[in-house]
Amino acid sequence: EVRLVESGGGLVKPGGSLRLSCAASGFTFRSFSMNWVRQTPGKGLEWVSSISSSSSYIYYADSVKGRFTISRDNAKNSLYLQMNSLRVEDTAVYYCARGSGQLPAADGMDVWGQGTTVTVSS
Amino acid sequence: QSVLTQPPSASGTPGQRVTISCSGSSSNIGTNYVYWYQQLPGTAPKLLIYRNNQRPSGVPDRISGSKSGTSASLAISGLRSEDEADYYCAAWDDSLSAWVFGGGTKLTVL
Secondary structure (H helix, E strand, O other): OOEEEEEOOEEEOOOOOEEEEEEEEOOOHHHOOEEEEEEOOOOOEEEEEEEOOOOOOEEEOOOOOOOEEEEEEOOOOEEEEEEOOOOHHHOEEEEEEEEOOOOOOOOOEEEEOOOEEEEEOO | OOOEEOOOEEEEOOOOOEEEEEEOOOOOOOOOOEEEEEEOOOOOOEEEEEOOOEOOOOOOOOEEEEEEOOEEEEEEOOOOHHHOEEEEEEEEEOOOOEEEEEOOEEEEEO
16 A cells, blocks of 8 residues: 655744654655645645655745755655744645656656644744 | 636535636646646545546546646536535646646535
């Protein structure tokens, strides 16, 4: 069974940092691009970042560029999102999602995790 | 404001056919594949349609997708109560080098 499990969410003060993790299983992790997508309570989906299967191509939404860093460890079947300089508006459920191909721009997200909640508040 | 435009709501009675539109531009829908996701309350999004009109295994054939120019549509026929959910379209945007989503459409089965 293909599975993605996010962890690392929590409550953090504005300006703080948090590192999200996504553990993948049930598929050849190194062969697929990966993505982070977030959803503010009661609102729609917002793409955050994507990384290609070999980490050669990385993309960020303008809203997080310079503050968030996506990375992956193919040996550990894991995806990460380092979030620095967090803002109140970063409060959301963060989903890890598998791309259906090696390149983020080529194929969309086909498998999603259950999400982890990040709350930025003083 | 979302790059892709969807109607905020849609509705239908059981057995009816409903369509949800998704409007974009030449840099996203006009050039790249469209994806559709279903999100049931309190759950993660689920892929419904990929590459404009392809259904993943397990998605019934009463659900279909289409694309024409810079717009796309999701059609659900034989509407059922379990179809009540939020639906999102998505596409890669070449100008932004980003995935863009529609604002979502809340489908109500009356």
